[in-house]
Amino acid sequence: MSGSLVIATLTTARNSLKSWPQHGTDSTLDVSGITQLDTPGALFLSALRHLGVALTGVRSEHQTLFDLIDSLELKPLPAVAPVPRWRQMVTALGKSAHDARHEVLSLITFIGRVASWMVDAALHPSTLRPSSISRHVRETGMQALPIIGLMAVMIAIVIGYQGVAQLRQYGGEDLTINLVAVSVLREMGVLITSIMVAGRSGSAYTAEIGVMKTRDEVDALTVMGLEPMQMLVVPRVIALVLTLPVLSFFADIMGLIGGAAISQVLLHLSPTQYLSRLPQVVSLSDLMVGLFKAPVFAFCIAAIACMHGLRVTGSAESVGRETTRSVVKSIFLVLVLDALFSILFEKLKV
Template sequence: MKRQQAQIEKIQVTAGAILFRCQGDWTAKSLKDVLKYLEKEADSLFNMSVEWDVSGVGKVDSAGIMLYIHYHDLLKLQHCTIELTGAGAEYQNLYQLLNAHVSQQAKSKSGLLPQMLLPFTHIGQSVENLRQDINDFLSFIGEHSAALLSSLRHPASIRYASIVKNIEEAGVRALPIVALTSCLIGVVITYQSALQLQKFGANVFIVDMIGISITRELAPLITAIVVAGRTGSSYTAQLGAMIITEEISAMRTMGFDPHRFLVLPRIIALMIVMPLLILFADVIGIAGGMVVSNIHLNISYAEFIHRLPNVLDIKHVWIGIFKGPFFAWLIAVTGCFRGFQVSSNTESLGRYTTISVVNAIFLVIACDALFSVIFSELGL
């Protein structure tokens, strides 16, 4: 039988995961090109998830197995996780035989200079991953915007029933946790502020502090963080599960646009409910502060309610509500984007769900800081 030249192909699965697809005969006389390729590629892989697929390998001898063992150990030293898939009985038997007696030659490569350069290599890899993530995120926003414009031109194509269902999931069912969190924030702010105001006999000014701080900053920010942890993570998990079960691939095969059918209803629903959740959080947070003011500072409910409209300008309420759609868009887009990045395993699903929550909270806080600067410059 004619010998087939050994081949290897690197496929970028995600920003932090690659696939090495091996084909041909991995024997001593066929590995020359593969050896050159791996010498060039392996040194650039740090903190990566590497899947080594040998399902396409024909004949294999000790040279092929030793080559795999060498680069397996090398990538381990570079903090990569290695997964071998598609190995037949012959491959596994040779691997077990040779792995027990393999030399530590690969480990000797970790001398002083590579160890000194390792942090800089990690920084470079992190920067490259960040650049790739930003590029993918902007592409995702572009696809989402194109789907939105197409839906606006054809309103009948908008999935109103799906939007209503997502409003229930993201809004109505979030009311208990938003109420509890807002009430506790109002209680904590009142207790902490009361200790300082009592020293100056300025107990009545607690109404000013509670009204402005909760409506303008705390209620929007805390509500967005709660929604990011609850709804944003669920978006990633739902879409990621559909990736794993290949439902999204089936949708594309049948000619359905996943952005129009899956992403748009979620984003629109969250942008509708977020201002309402913030208004609800305003009421509950102020109510919690009012109760503590009555208990701790002896400010009656009637006095609190009478003073509140005089010290709380309506602009503070509107500023807090105005932030809602922007926070909702960031949370929904981030959750959906990370959901589409999930690969076909459950470990990836958990990883990207965690990443989506962290990213969404960071973007919400950064957006809130930007709004603070803009409103201060505008004198609002």
């Protein structure tokens, strides 16, 4: 055995001895090549010696450590009984519940801080940074129009095809227009838009702030007397709150266009006939329900994205991990809020 035998290399040393023949009275280990030896390494060699392995070539500076270990009354550690499987599962479940509770409280606290800074910005508009807000509006809004429009058209076509296939069995294929229009305006338009924005813009927010954390730029803002919440979080939240309703409205329009296309193909309705049917099946309240949810979703998506960006610790791995958590948490919260809104609007008969 040669090289360094310290606590950091014990695992490697043990693995190298696995292929060694079974220890016995004739086993000999040459340790003359060991250059560094600490107490854990000496304990490891002493344990081998007690198993019948003869150590040769022990250096004089290492022999003192062996003599000290031999003079001690060492007792083996008590055997630890294996933890039952059910206890491991209960422990893991409890830890998950504790972590979930901590995450919920952290999210509520951060959303409260963001809301407080938003109120402060409304009371003191001079603290806002229009250039930063306009940049984020352009990146999260205008540049997202093509992909959101395409997704809305595709979703409307899928709903239309599935609706016709099912309603035709009962002679009610004309109700496909009702299905597509109401679904797009009340639910699918804002929901698909929010999910796309969470994956596209939310991840960008987290990555941008996370990279600033790794470069100590956030700490530099604090040192200069600037508040990171005011400089980094508020502009992004305002930009997303402004753009998501517009994107949702655009998705509604594109979804209705997709419904017109599928109606012409499957129901043989001209665009004029389709447009004349729309006021009979949808109302302004259907449109407003979807647009009402958009700012709420936008606020939550932006707050979660910024929160996880500020949680980055300083490595590229941390940036990727927090970005993934941000997107997953944002989409999950959007779905939960959408379900709660559906129940609320049903109770209110909206």
